Amino acid sequence: MSNVILITGAAGWLGGLLAHALKEDPKTPNLQLILADIVEPKAPDGxxxxTFKADLTDSGQVDALFTTSYGIPDTVYCLHGIMSRGSEDNFDLGLKVNVDSVRDLLEATRRHGQERDNPIKFILASSLAVYGRPLPDIVTPSTIATPQSAYGMGKLTSELFINEYSRRGFVDGRILRLPTIVVRPGVPVAATSSFISGIIREPLKGLPSLCPIGDSLASPALDLPLWLASPETTIANLVIAKHIPASSFMPHTRVVCLPGFTATVRDELRALESIAGRKALELVQFKDDEVNRRVVSSWPAKFDNAYALRLGFVVDEGGMEPIVRRFKESVDAGVV
Known part of the structure; x- marks a missing residue:
């Protein structure tokens, strides 16, 4: 029996890593991948x-993803989207991509899933940006989401559709609210959270980086707490999500806040100096950006991991230093 898996946003960094992780997953034998993005994705060897170069805002192109020679997918990973700062700066484009195209994909999943005995699993990469102030000290599964950004609003809107489609049995939804992932390789993206990786990634490559929070190393703004997870743990959890029985989720929602840990911007910089030295730290420049600081400051910084861990998801151990050390080793090896 084949495992046919559709990944949208597959040309992105997260989608590419997920495709490779599914290839190595012993619980996903006979893997067949359908990979789609606005630029043609690269499939893993073997x-x-x-692969599709597809405009996912075109419902006809979305429907074509379900009628390939591989047949109807068993699982859909919805990873495409306009990132947070991009959504804030271009509200209409953010709605078109983060809401309308996700609903088109969800509706296609529902429609083609009617031809199967079981509904298709629909896994959304959501975000902690669905939350906004005021917040409790620790976010729990019952904390109400009140987004204060266009990106968070779009993600929450899509979550509501997936919950309703799951309640009705149209799809088997799994909504994963991802912590901010650090350290992301590659180039900076149009996300308010981009600097969280940038202040580690660029200095480790010998390049300058801009921190938009605070105006110097002495700034109290650097004590801003963040909810973080490593790329390795995030990818592992995306794979785990496919294997959790539908009956294990709470009956009223398919939302899971993936496990993470709390660290401040200052903690990141201390880890950078500890692993790479003062010269690396001195490559970080400061220019406070009010919009960036407002959006990032509205996000929660501490969650109760108990429910996610009970479902079988995993969490990073050891804080920032092991993550920075692994990334430095990858840079030194020429991998990233």
Missing amino acids: VKSI
């Missing part, structure tokens, strides 16, 4: 794959 895996049966079909």
